Amino acid sequence: MSTSHPRRGNTRQRIQDVALELFSEQGYEKTSLREIAEKLEVTKAALYYHFKTKEDIVISLFEDLRGPIDTLIAWGELQPRTLGTKQELIRRYSDSLRDAAPLFRFMQENQATVRDLAIGDTFKERMHTLFDLLREPEAELTDQVRCITALFSIHAGMFAMQNVAGDPEEKRRAILEVATELVTAANPPSHRRPARPDSAQTASS
Amino acid sequence: MSTSHPRRGNTRQRIQDVALELFSEQGYEKTSLREIAEKLEVTKAALYYHFKTKEDIVISLFEDLRGPIDTLIAWGELQPRTLGTKQELIRRYSDSLRDAAPLFRFMQENQATVRDLAIGDTFKERMHTLFDLLREPEAELTDQVRCITALFSIHAGMFAMQNVAGDPEEKRRAILEVATELVTAANPPSHRRPARPDSAQTASS
Amino acid sequence: MSTSHPRRGNTRQRIQDVALELFSEQGYEKTSLREIAEKLEVTKAALYYHFKTKEDIVISLFEDLRGPIDTLIAWGELQPRTLGTKQELIRRYSDSLRDAAPLFRFMQENQATVRDLAIGDTFKERMHTLFDLLREPEAELTDQVRCITALFSIHAGMFAMQNVAGDPEEKRRAILEVATELVTAANPPSHRRPARPDSAQTASS
Amino acid sequence: MSTSHPRRGNTRQRIQDVALELFSEQGYEKTSLREIAEKLEVTKAALYYHFKTKEDIVISLFEDLRGPIDTLIAWGELQPRTLGTKQELIRRYSDSLRDAAPLFRFMQENQATVRDLAIGDTFKERMHTLFDLLREPEAELTDQVRCITALFSIHAGMFAMQNVAGDPEEKRRAILEVATELVTAANPPSHRRPARPDSAQTASS
DNA sequence: AATGAATGAGGGTTCATTCAT
DNA sequence: CATGAATGAACCCTCATTCAT
Numbered sequence: 001m002s003t004s005h006p007r008r009g010n011t012r013q014r015i016q017d018v019a020l021e022l023f024s025e026q027g028y029e030k031t032s033l034r035e036i037a038e039k040l041e042v043t044k045a046a047l048y049y050h051f052k053t054k055e056d057i058v059i060s061l062f063e064d065l066r067g068p069i070d071t072l073i074a075w076g077e078l079q080p081r082t083l084g085t086k087q088e089l090i091r092r093y094s095d096s097l098r099d100a101a102p103l104f105r106f107m108q109e110n111q112a113t114v115r116d117l118a119i120g121d122t123f124k125e126r127m128h129t130l131f132d133l134l135r136e137p138e139a140e141l142t143d144q145v146r147c148i149t150a151l152f153s154i155h156a157g158m159f160a161m162q163n164v165a166g167d168p169e170e171k172r173r174a175i176l177e178v179a180t181e182l183v184t185a186a187n188p189p190s191h192r193r194p195a196r197p198d199s200a201q202t203a204s205s
Numbered sequence: 206m207s208t209s210h211p212r213r214g215n216t217r218q219r220i221q222d223v224a225l226e227l228f229s230e231q232g233y234e235k236t237s238l239r240e241i242a243e244k245l246e247v248t249k250a251a252l253y254y255h256f257k258t259k260e261d262i263v264i265s266l267f268e269d270l271r272g273p274i275d276t277l278i279a280w281g282e283l284q285p286r287t288l289g290t291k292q293e294l295i296r297r298y299s300d301s302l303r304d305a306a307p308l309f310r311f312m313q314e315n316q317a318t319v320r321d322l323a324i325g326d327t328f329k330e331r332m333h334t335l336f337d338l339l340r341e342p343e344a345e346l347t348d349q350v351r352c353i354t355a356l357f358s359i360h361a362g363m364f365a366m367q368n369v370a371g372d373p374e375e376k377r378r379a380i381l382e383v384a385t386e387l388v389t390a391a392n393p394p395s396h397r398r399p400a401r402p403d404s405a406q407t408a409s410s
Numbered sequence: 411m412s413t414s415h416p417r418r419g420n421t422r423q424r425i426q427d428v429a430l431e432l433f434s435e436q437g438y439e440k441t442s443l444r445e446i447a448e449k450l451e452v453t454k455a456a457l458y459y460h461f462k463t464k465e466d467i468v469i470s471l472f473e474d475l476r477g478p479i480d481t482l483i484a485w486g487e488l489q490p491r492t493l494g495t496k497q498e499l500i501r502r503y504s505d506s507l508r509d510a511a512p513l514f515r516f517m518q519e520n521q522a523t524v525r526d527l528a529i530g531d532t533f534k535e536r537m538h539t540l541f542d543l544l545r546e547p548e549a550e551l552t553d554q555v556r557c558i559t560a561l562f563s564i565h566a567g568m569f570a571m572q573n574v575a576g577d578p579e580e581k582r583r584a585i586l587e588v589a590t591e592l593v594t595a596a597n598p599p600s601h602r603r604p605a606r607p608d609s610a611q612t613a614s615s
Numbered sequence: 616m617s618t619s620h621p622r623r624g625n626t627r628q629r630i631q632d633v634a635l636e637l638f639s640e641q642g643y644e645k646t647s648l649r650e651i652a653e654k655l656e657v658t659k660a661a662l663y664y665h666f667k668t669k670e671d672i673v674i675s676l677f678e679d680l681r682g683p684i685d686t687l688i689a690w691g692e693l694q695p696r697t698l699g700t701k702q703e704l705i706r707r708y709s710d711s712l713r714d715a716a717p718l719f720r721f722m723q724e725n726q727a728t729v730r731d732l733a734i735g736d737t738f739k740e741r742m743h744t745l746f747d748l749l750r751e752p753e754a755e756l757t758d759q760v761r762c763i764t765a766l767f768s769i770h771a772g773m774f775a776m777q778n779v780a781g782d783p784e785e786k787r788r789a790i791l792e793v794a795t796e797l798v799t800a801a802n803p804p805s806h807r808r809p810a811r812p813d814s815a816q817t818a819s820s
Numbered sequence: 821a822a823t824g825a826a827t828g829a830g831g832g833t834t835c836a837t838t839c840a841t
Numbered sequence: 842c843a844t845g846a847a848t849g850a851a852c853c854c855t856c857a858t859t860c861a862t
Contacts, residue, residue, distance in 0.1 A: 145362065
């Protein structure tokens with residue numbers, strides 16, 4: 001019985017899956033509830049049984065991310081503000097996003113939409129907190145840029161590199177390496193030997 | 206007479222201005238032609254006198270960018286593939302974009318939309334060509350990432366840093382510096398001392 | 411309850427009825443969906459719940475005809491190609507159309523529209539097949555004309571005779587008689603006794 | 616000067632030509648003034664210099680027909696109501712239409728449109744008068760049908776036979792022959808031998 | 821847990837038409 | 842003789858949403 005008709009209590013989940021797929025493929029506005037419903041072979045009205053509005057679907061998608069990131073931030077705030085912490089921070093961040101690639105693609109490609117989606121502010125704020133954990137407020141402008149770029153490369157890197165050959169996981173590691181390098185460069189050893197602004201300490205050690 | 210009836214030859218331009226403003230503020234899909242028309246105090250139909258379709262307005266906006274970028278690419282292809290060329294390339298690129306900030310914000314925040322806007326492919330291609338001018342095909346994956354990140358930081362940096370205090374032009378220069386640093390690191394001196402490809406040559410000298 | 415809220419299962423049918431009425435009265439292009447909707451006291455959107463497009467409404471109208479005509483053609487193709495068959499063919503054809511008068515009026519008066527309505531080709535083809543069942547390919551040109559005229563008179567006759575007094579059913583029979591006469595004349599008794607169906611003296615001399 | 620720029624005083628004529636071509640090809644409603652203007656490489660506004668409205672263009676097209684037909688009717692009304700007159704009447708009618716084929720195609724295929732185009736009534740009336748000249752009011756219903764069919768076959772025949780092979784002029788003559796035959800049959804010799812109303816007297820007697 | 825039927829608002833687009841120049 | 846610029850009305854269509862069943 002349960003096997004012949006595979007849709008049971010999982011409809012909510014299936015809606016989320018299809019929605020995320022379509023949102024990230026075509027964009028939020030270009031994806032209509034009709035389309036989602038059709039792909040699921042249910043009625044539009046069925047979607048409304050599970051979600052109050054279209055926006056609610058998106059919100060529910062982001063909820064999966066919120067947990068991990070909040071955890072990450074909480075962790076970060078308890079650590080000492082050392083370079084090591086920062087490096088670990090972005091390592092963990094990159095980790096968190098690995099599974100959430102489609103959602104991030106969606107966020108990345110629909111910023112204009114996400115911006116006024118209420119959830120947008122929430123995330124912007126999270127990003128800002130993360131950014132604050134990475135940078136030194138008093139640091140040079142370039143260092144601030146390095147931190148932001150590090151964060152950004154983690155977000156956007158995967159999609160930007162779709163045309164570049166290579167195993168996804170390898171790519172992610174490469175991106176992480178560069179991001180780490182940037183964070184490292186942005187946090188010069190206040191008392192390390194003045195020299196080296198360089199990079200990629202991670203790998204060498 | 207000429208003041209009372211504002212029918213001057215500038216309508217097309219005014220449409221572009223308002224459209225770009227609204228597109229980049231609210232997103233492409235969320236901006237209706239009615240809205241644009243109202244802000245201009247003309248009829249929707251007037252827009253259609255000047256542009257064949259909504260998409261056509263966007264296309265016309267992008268056309269302003271095409272020239273400069275094509276020129277840049279043409280220049281790049283004539284130069285020797287040295288580090289100096291590459292550094293100059295992104296310097297010029299950053300320059301080109303300075304005036305086109307709103308358009309780039311639009312592009313950045315409406316990727317999902319731009320993607321299937323036909324003009325999207327054109328630009329993706331341009332990006333790719335630029336990318337090819339920066340990277341060495343045989344280089345390590347991390348170096349490829351550095352190049353892409355450099356390009357990206359120029360695109361997205363300005364908007365990402367809206368919350369960071371500072372003069373826009375100073376920010377731009379900071380971003381350029383980091384981007385240059387990344388490109389430099391990505392193109393290790395084949396014959397420089399074998400050791401560490403350290404970066405930020407620009408600033409230090 | 412059922413009377414106060416007329417939401418019954420008949421809306422689709424009602425749309426077809428009203429649409430046919432208006433299409434045949436005013437023409438396809440001159441009839442807007444708004445008009446149809448208003449006459450039905452529903453929203454335009456309601457029409458779209460039942461039909462994918464305006465053209466789809468027309469198609470659905472024609473579908474009622476397709477069956478009978480296809481049946482007729484199928485029958486015709488199984489019969490021997492005798493004069494009797496042909497006479498019976500147009501008798502049955504005239505019968506089929508009796509109930510479809512408004513639809514045929516529509517077709518007759520909106521040929522330019524129907525032509526590029528996709529359904530147009532379908533019907534043209536059916537007409538051609540019918541025509542082929544009536545005529546002898548090797549026959550004189552005048553005989554071909556007789557056959558086509560027979561078919562046409564059945565189509566157009568009713569509308570052409572709206573100003574002529576008389577009971578509709580009587581008119582139909584009169585038209586059928588003339589059409590039969592034409593088909594008969596077009597299929598001269600290769601070797602029938604010389605007597606009868608006059609006409610076409612021209613050829614014989 | 617006049618040769619290099621071939622449009623001089625003939626613009627009005629050229630508008631009519633193009634309009635008729637497009638109207639009869641695509642239908643009246645489907646043909647926009649923009650389209651006509653584009654094909655002529657003038658502005659829409661230019662059309663309005665020559666014609667007050669879209670409908671005016673159609674009216675002007677029909678004006679070319681009015682003369683010949685009115686002449687024909689005037690002639691017919693002066694003749695004795697003999698079979699010979701009637702035969703001659705449709706012969707002349709067929710002649711008149713020969714040159715006006717596209718216009719008649721337009722009329723034939725856009726009846727719904729023509730109907731409420733004001734000119735429509737005018738033509739309907741003409742048709743009716745012609746019909747009255749052909750038929751005997753007291754005659755049998757079938758005879759009325761014969762007359763109407765005769766008239767109709769002249770109108771519609773050419774287009775209906777587009778798929779039938781043959782020289783256009785030959786087709787026209789064949790149609791005329793059948794039409795004559797019908798009119799002949801519809802006007803039985805009150806005092807000819809009572810028997811069978813055979814037709815096609817034209818050629819014989 | 822889901823559907824069938826419908827709505828209201830709005831989308832982009834096209835049209836015939838006008839009028840100052 | 843013709844254009845450039847614009848309008849107002851209408852068009853077909855799609856959307857997110859609702860609600861009785």
